[in-house]
Amino acid sequence: MxxxxxxxxxxxxxxxxxxxxxxxxxxxxxxxxxxxxxxxxxxxxxxxxxxxxxxxxxxxxxxxxxxxxxxxxxxxxxxxxxxxxxxxxxPVVDRTGDGVVxxxxxxxxxxxxxxxxxxxxxxxxxxxxxxxxxxxxxxxxxxxxxxxxxxxxxxxxxxxALDSPGxxxxxxxxxxxxxxxxxxxxxxxxxxxxxxxxxxxxxxxxxxxxxxxxxxxWDPTTILTQAPWTSDDLPQACITWVHSTGPCSSSGDDCPSTDPMPLYDPQCPPSTAIPDLPIIADDCACLPLSRRRKVISVPAADVPVWLDAVPVMELFSGDTSLRNVRIRFFQNPLNRTDPDDIGECAWCSEVNISYVPASSSLGFDGARQQVVVTLPGGGVQSAAPVVSGPSGGPLSWPTMTCGTPYLVSIEAETSSVDPAAWVSLDIVTREV
CATH class of the missing domain: 2.40.30.200 (Elongation Factor Tu (Ef-tu); domain 3)
Structure with missing residues (x-):
């Protein structure tokens, strides 16, 4: 009450x-x-x-x-x-038969x-x-x-008076x-x-x-405060170039053995095909070949079991613009220290930030569900246009739950990571 x-x-x-x-x-x-x-x-x-x-x-x-x-x-x-x-x-909808959906x-x-x-x-x-x-x-x-x-x-x-310390x-x-x-x-x-x-x-x-x-x-739990971005650069991944053999000819060996088009009645033209739904994506959200990673461990004690928690982060760019930032959240029940040991595709949430101006601070607030950038002169602007979700798609706000530890991986283009850049992370428990 x-x-x-x-x-x-x-x-x-x-x-x-x-x-x-x-x-x-x-x-x-x-x-x-x-x-x-x-x-x-x-x-x-x-x-x-x-x-x-x-x-x-x-x-x-x-x-x-x-x-x-x-x-x-x-x-x-x-x-x-x-x-x-x-x-x-x-909502509850009755089935045509027994039961509901x-x-x-x-x-x-x-x-x-x-x-x-x-x-x-x-x-x-x-x-x-x-x-x-x-x-x-x-x-x-x-x-x-x-x-x-x-x-x-x-x-x-x-x-x-009955409440215990802590x-x-x-x-x-x-x-x-x-x-x-x-x-x-x-x-x-x-x-x-x-x-x-x-x-x-x-x-x-x-x-x-x-x-x-x-x-x-609830009140925030501080995980990291203005920690410098001192992690080593990640090794560049090997790239296998695939060259197209060009359009397939009717006699070429690369052609499929059967006609790829479905069969239609020649006296009844096919109906108009339904166009594909457009995919909203940010063309500036990309993963550079050379990138630097900062890994943050979130203890299990700071993640609620029955409730959930959201991150409140701050990224300071330093003297140069920070570009192509990718933030991933991994559940870490085995207490790994490297996200690669958990699995490249095992992340729960992904946030992409294409640009943070020089000498500016970007605040990613999962509680207010708001992203703003504080500029050198003290002005504050919405940073929503430079923030996206996986592959540049719509953003889904990250949550952490189940009382397990997490790893937070923050990667950015190596050439844009200034020695003065830093990152802060708070965890805020929420209830409904």
Whole structure:
């Protein structure tokens, strides 16, 4: 069950019940209302000092130019629904005879509805808090309608005294999160008065809905950080050139003994042949003759048995452009150190990156399912056009599962691997 106490969207703390309780008790709340902190250990878990006032702690909503912001105590969460698991569906079609045919299963997006109470010292402060919350929830789309949503962090559960050291982290993160139903006032609690009246002001019960991708991600496990690309070059493979003998003549020995064309009735012309489906491929995705390999071992302890994990990688090109990068993921139950000992065709997933500009960093994020490149000047661009799957085809995002170790093989054109190039790899467990 989700701990209904803390939410952080895109790096902005939307709600912190311990913070709101502390501020209400210190004057940033309605008079005569008793509030309780059900998770007093939350500030220590977040690494925060004891909370004092919005101005003293520089709370996310505090603005020195707006005095009313100092009197807003925050959002106190009372209920969160839709966050425990993703909706799962699988179509069923009746057979013409007995039984059914099961279709392909799929997970839908999570619809997260949050209900809470806005607390303020005055009506002006509470109304300011309402405007601030609405703006904070829309922040993920500040760059235009093509936004892909933000990350939403929350607590899956509050740690208890019974938890042993090394217990699984309670933090979870949803990706591609966006506001799909705006803030709505559902009730007003307590007394009512005009703004500025010392008689008190009602608290506002509000709710809003966020929609997210199906998976909830754990904190990343770091496998390798900025490791230099120091592996040796791979030996060049032998190439056997095959020369065509040209078109086959009717009398040549290379001709087939039977007519390759099927038999048709001469009085009934054949129907038009169905054209082959086009194959989408990246012509720039190729394997150079001379390439350098970096091999990374992922221990079995970092790969979940019943859940799965996705890679989050970063490739830095160095002073020259990095070209023709091929990344392959191998299950490695026998703990081999060389992918060739597992088998050339035994890889589970393949990613091809045709180009990384000089002095740039390419981030391959399997959690957000996004590939971006950070350029020398700090600009960030989508790198989707230079990333493809096997043989330049569509990309399928890699996953690791079954609690077995993995080898990750990263190869690139030898002449493009700069001495300053490096690679980082994190593994992120996900659940639905």
């Amino acid at each position: 989700v701990a209904e106490s803390w939410l952080c969207l895109g790096g902005t703390e939307l709600a912190n019940n311990s913070r709101t309780v502390a501020y209400a008790r210190n004057g940033a709340g309605p008079r005569g209302v008793a509030v309780y902190d059900l998770y007093p250990g939350l500030p220590a878990l977040l690494g925060d000092a004891p909370y004092t006032t919005p101005a003293g702690d520089d709370a996310a909503w505090y603005d020195p130019a707006i005095p009313a912001s100092a009197g807003f105590g925050g959002l106190y969460i009372t209920n969160i629904s839709g966050m425990d698991s993703a909706p799962y569906s699988r 099961l279709g392909r299963p799929r997970y839908g997006g999570r619809s997260v509805q949050v209900t809470g109470i806005l607390m303020g010292r005055s009506c002006c402060s509470t109304m300011y808090g309402l405007s601030w919350l609405a703006a904070a929830l829309r922040a993920g789309c500040a760059d235009g309608p093509a936004c892909e949503g933000d990350s939403l962090q929350y607590l899956a559960a509050m740690p208890s 217990t699984t982290t309670p933090w979870r993160t949803l990706q591609n999160v966006g506001l799909t139903d705006g803030v709505t006032i559902t009730n007003k609690l307590g007394g009512a008065s005009a703004c500025g009246n010392c008689g008190g002001c009602p608290m506002m019960e509000i709710q809003f809905t966020l929609t997210a991708a199906p998976w909830a991600y």
